[in-house]
Amino acid sequence: MYQRRTNQIVLSALQSQAAVVLLGPRQVGKTTLAMEIAEQRPSVYLDMERDADRQVLTEPDLYLDEQAGRLVILDEVQQMPGLFKSLRGQIDMRRRKGFRAGQFLLLGSASNVLLHQSAESLAGRVRYIEMPPFLLDEVGRERQNDLWLRGGFPDSFQAENDSASIGWREDFLRTYLERDIPALGPRIPVTTLRRFWTMLAHAQGGLLNAAALAEGLGVSGQTVGRYLDLLVDLMLVRRLQPWHENVGKRLVKSPKVFVRDSGLVHALLGLGSMESLLGHPVVGGSWEGFCIETLIASAPAGTEPYFYRTAAGAELDLVLRLPGNETWAIEIKRTTTPKVSRGFHLAVEDIGATRKLLVYAGEHEVPASNGLQAVPLARAVEHLRARW
Template structure:
């Protein structure tokens, strides 16, 4: 069972504040469905910029948009016509009122940058993620881990149907979507890169080793990573290094964000197969990080911590420059307090430590560290 999307009320709030609201997220995550179900103050008109017939309406964009000044105009796949941003700015400045435009974007790395000059101060951005813990029945957490949170994958009738959907999503993304967002290259090469990332889930980014393995240059590999990150497929978790006089790891840790896609890329189609996967711990770590970031959003900044001496913490929750929580993520039913977590907490000044593992409930591991199940941590 899926509950209402938690972002729903936030979009309504943004529409009461900003003349334009940008809703960003990967394809097939439900942006269009969500927006079409909003309770808008004004009548709306929907323009799908993937359709030639709808693009033709905007040959004279100023004339068309002025004819619908009394409506909320929804522009889907806005990254396909970035030239519209300048026109939108002019129209907003002529008649500045909230809720005039809703811009839906499927992950162009240039989308924010292109609009920053044109719509600065006129637009509020939100990210729609795949389903996460707060939007599903708590009993289906394991299903969410296996299938990922894309609606058509999570809601599929069978695991087989879910797997087929994900395989086709990956194929379409490689063969069509990448080119549409500006990466013109051999899809098979990007597929190999994506699979390599999946098997290196949660590893420290080393562009040189990826470039050697693929037979391409390091700048090319970095560009691939930039496009996958910009299209919400990959998370590059940055290291924490503020005011710490130790030799620290400076490169990010890289994760496939949706574990359903991760499992498809590594050939996993069931919980039994996942249990036999060497990367099960990395899969669980990435899953937990995505659930935390989706749940708390911009309330915190998110980092990991690792020294060259071996002290490590999987996730730091930082607020106003202070480390509130240091989190270690373990795929285990019997968590222990590690020296690495203790050193990380001392180095960063973390207020508390949490070991998130495969248990229900919580119990103390020390005065400042608790072991907790994922659901318990998120609900707390």
């Protein structure tokens, strides 16, 4: 078992907030974490995908009144949107009885759906926390290549061998396509959505070209947008937005698109070993996406991620605006030579970066010119963790 950083974040939030919403894709470890917390305090666990547990909440106030003083854990809570009004009343009633914090832990795997459902009813009563797959500082830097190849879903990362790992990821993709996504309501042919997801993996880290995707799928650009919104909502794909604050610069306006888990990128492309990955054209985009997800997840809460690119050639792979108005400019290269282009320095000046990092494939931290630091990924994570 690996100790998850999210565990301490949730425990801390439960000490100050009445309700905590833990978001993350399926199989990322939310339920395991919740059950660990449940062992430490009086708790009750209900899974909203089980008919028996849904029946318990047919009259939610009658049941929840009996649980006052316990932590109520509701898994896949987006399955019962009508529950949120009852939760608001329960929180307010319990406050009057002296139970102020740590009342509800809500787990969900569809972020926008759940945020929309809870925003109106639980405003001021809830904290949202996203649980990522395994992170580099959770599994150790000696397993960096395993984490990159297999991705961070626990069952994939901890599989007995690479073959078993990619087999698990194939099953994961099939389950999402055939069961989980249809359960949300969209009527999308499985083969079409699989092709779309695979096209995103081939173009990992590229600018969104909805017209080209639509032409390849034989659908409209609007339909491509709907497919993308769905995968973003399920926290399986990231739309990395461009930095947009430089007046007078011709900035790229299209977002970059990444399949968020590197292991899913490789499963979609049939890359089951490090040898096959290193020989594939996606290797650079895969490494960039892996680093970007790792760095965003390691940054302090409230950090805003962007990329930067101008028509003149100034470019940054990742811009992190940290709380306190710090702006970090980050370049990512799968090379052992710590060098950046002139476009990097131009972009740093454009955005007024307060810190400059080059994440590269070497093993040592190397100071470069103009305040630039070349660091391994694990060291960049440590720099970000120091800002928590």
